[in-house]
Amino acid sequence: MKLQQLRYALEVYRHNLNVSEAAEALFTSQPGISKQIRLLEEELGIQIFIRSGKRVVSVSQPGKAVLEISERILRDVQNIKNIGSEFTELDSGALTVATTPTQARYALPHIVADFVKRYPKVRLTIKQGSPSAIAQMVSNGEADIAIITEKLDDHPELRRLHCSEWTHAVVVPHNHPLLDCRNPLDIRDLASFPLITYEFAFNPGSSIARAFQKARIEQPEVVLAAADTDVLKTYVKLGLGVGLMAKMAYHPQNDSDLQLVDAAHLFEPSPTWIAVRGDTYLRGYTYEFIEMFAPKLNREAVDRMLYTPIVEDFSI
Numbered sequence: 329m330k331l332q333q334l335r336y337a338l339e340v341y342r343h344n345l346n347v348s349e350a351a352e353a354l355f356t357s358q359p360g361i362s363k364q365i366r367l368l369e370e371e372l373g374i375q376i377f378i379r380s381g382k383r384v385v386s387v388s389q390p391g392k393a394v395l396e397i398s399e400r401i402l403r404d405v406q407n408i409k410n411i412g413s414e415f416t417e418l419d420s421g422a423l424t425v426a427t428t429p430t431q432a433r434y435a436l437p438h439i440v441a442d443f444v445k446r447y448p449k450v451r452l453t454i455k456q457g458s459p460s461a462i463a464q465m466v467s468n469g470e471a472d473i474a475i476i477t478e479k480l481d482d483h484p485e486l487r488r489l490h491c492s493e494w495t496h497a498v499v500v501p502h503n504h505p506l507l508d509c510r511n512p513l514d515i516r517d518l519a520s521f522p523l524i525t526y527e528f529a530f531n532p533g534s535s536i537a538r539a540f541q542k543a544r545i546e547q548p549e550v551v552l553a554a555a556d557t558d559v560l561k562t563y564v565k566l567g568l569g570v571g572l573m574a575k576m577a578y579h580p581q582n583d584s585d586l587q588l589v590d591a592a593h594l595f596e597p598s599p600t601w602i603a604v605r606g607d608t609y610l611r612g613y614t615y616e617f618i619e620m621f622a623p624k625l626n627r628e629a630v631d632r633m634l635y636t637p638i639v640e641d642f643s644i
Contacts, residue, residue: 331405333368334398336361337376341395342468345377345384403469403607420449421611426462426471427454429556430526431600434577435475439620447613458555459528466603472614474603475621477574479533486603487634491622493597496536497575498589499564506570507587515539515594519548522569524560527553529572535596536572561586606634 336354340361343349351358369376376391377384387395427436432454444452455462455471459478465471467483477494480486498518500506509517519540529536530547540547551569554560557577564571565585578588602618602625604610615627 329368329371330364331402333364335402336364337368338395338398338402340365340377340384341387342470345386347384399468403605406469419447419613421613422451422453423473423611423614423617424453424455424465424471425473425475425617426465427456427475428459428462428477429456429558430574430577431475431477432456433557434574435600436621439617443613443617443620446616450613463603466605469605472604472608472610473618476601476603477598478528478531480601480603481533483603485605485607487606489602489604489618489622489625489630489633491600491602491625493599495575495590495592495597496572496595497578498591499561499571499573499578499583499586500589501565501567501585502587504570504587506589512593513589513591515543516545518570518572518591518594519543519545522549522551523572524552524554524563524569525550525572526557526560527555529553535598539595604634610634 336350339350339354340347343353347358347361351361354361365376372390372394374390374394375388376394378386378388378391425436436454440452440454443450455465457465459476460482462471462474463476463480463483463486466474467485474486475491476488480488498506498513506513506517506521525536528534530540530550531537537547552560552563554563557573560571560573561577561583563569571586572591575588575590575592578586602622610630615630618625618630619627
């Protein structure tokens with residue numbers, strides 16, 4: 329059994345059982361991946377993947393267990409490499425940060441610029457996606473840390489480091505009828521207009537969903553759900569609807585053709601978290617990046633949050 333075989337099998341699983349995509353991601357050939365996985369299956373005496381002809385269609389029951397353990401093994405191998413690199417290559421390596429498009433566009437640019445100046449030998453990668461997608465990236469090892477703006481109930485393996493909170497705002501073109509509504513804005517007035525907002529805005533448990541439920545208003549008409557705030561603002565400018573977005577994404581100069589209406593009183597502040605696997609060995613420059621993003625999260629604070637055992641209370 330070789331680590332390469334485990335890596336191949338896991339990559340096929342991560343690419344929705346598409347061997348061609350896995351081969352492309354690993355910069356190798358499709359026949360090579362298929363051969364190594366077959367050899368691994370022969371050695372184990374089981375089928376990891378169920379096939380229809382040459383196509384992989386699903387994962388077998390024992391295959392699921394093999395993939396789960398493989399992921400843990402490869403993560404531990406990477407941790408061992410990180411420990412070695414920490415003492416032999418202090419200021420070089422790689423760091424992958426997963427975050428939402430809004431955070432990447434509006435919260436990170438200055439931090440990334442300062443980090444690159446401080447660590448020019450570190451290969452920094454920013455991956456973007458929805459909150460659930462970027463949480464999964466950290467969970468399966470595609471990213472070292474994630475900057476997340478939603479709950480992480482589906483990922484108990486991740487530890488959350490609270491950074492800050494952000495509020496919502498409404499944006500409309502000048503002379504829009506919403507500007508004639510009462511001040512401060514009432515949620516019923518907002519619900520009377522078609523909305524343009526984030527894809528995850530009305531996910532169960534989100535601050536936006538809770539606010540409308542509390543006001544006993546059914547989900548309003550959402551004419552466009554966007555992952556990217558700049559896309560959201562583009563369609564607001566075209567008059568398709570009222571924009572509901574993060575207040576930090578409004579720039580008075582760049583968005584001079586839009587008018588901002590504060591909505592912080594309508595929706596609970598949303599937290600920003602840094603998510604990390606509790607079993608990950610963090611390089612020194614990763615601690616630096618975290619502290620640059622959230623100054624209160626120095627190395628001591630991060631270690632205390634990540635590595636203090638969770639004590640369960642069985643007295644009830």
